[in-house]
Amino acid sequence: MTSERHLPIHHRAEDPGGRLDSFGDVIWVHCPECDKASKKDANGVSCGHCGYTTVQSRKSSNTKWAVPASPKQKCSHCSEPIGSESRPTARTKDGELFLWVRCPHCGETDDYPARQSWNTQHFGYEPGPPLFLSTQVAGETLWVNNLAHLDALEDWLGAKVRERGPQPGLTMMAKLPRWMKASTNRDKVLRGLAQLRDRAQKAGIDQ
Template structure:
């Protein structure tokens, strides 16, 4: 019997990022985050999240910033997920550079953070910037920071997907006995999969996790 074959088409993760299935912040149901792609501006339109279970709805009033994962973009409007608290400045005592870069599970309510100078040991209060934490560092959507509905423990890690199409794409990859890349770009979804998910030894467990997630889809 011939082995199934998967050819990396070069799809980027952002190609799946027009829709996210998330946990509603108000009820146990699944909410949906949607946003359109502005072809002229070549950027995402403001996103909206809605829940058919409780009627929860929220809409961004402006476009979100870059989602490349490297830029220190400001918090998107309506963000409720994990953040990084960032301080970049200089010590008021010795003038040495001071850097703080730490994660918080929600935007802090305080106005300043305590900063210790690594050079002279002086302590001071400083203002800070906030940046969103998204996948793969946090299993949340890119727009509001809500937990993804399609996530399951797998081989000591978490297998996740943005939506049904993303999950089906991962399943095709996991089921394939032959996997080919050809000229797929280095930024493709497959090239950025974590190393543990590419190991043959976890394939059966990963497919079981996919099936568990698929059982969530009919109820959406």
């Protein structure tokens, strides 16, 4: 379990190099069955809470994958945006497609009008269950795969001076979106990361 961690604000940081998949071995997602934090790796999802396991399917046209019909869809409980990620929880009611979404802000779930999505443009991942460690910051989605990814982002984005590391080219850090690196957003982004760390801790996420 992660203990109290001093936020490394305004230090110098060097790009550790590496691409996204070199940070940690797993991706924490919402279990498709019980919604709790479950691990996803190359073999699929395995949930330590309910025992759910999947084998990655090579079929790209799973009819349960959908996105909210409106990218600006608001939560019916707290009115915050629910995001526009592709999810495997679509169902048809009276001929209309709906998507079951858990709000990243208040945690309430509801069905929202949806449209089919055969693949996700989101982060260039294969479609998969929604990430567990994701939150909204400055109208954007801040997300991490795991604790190694979280540590690295916190170190890098909290730094006042960011130096290129030994590895040239498009490292994970070099590819971060502009809003995340903007000094005007630094405090918000660091608060968002602290919130994700808190959520990880409560969910028993340990890697």
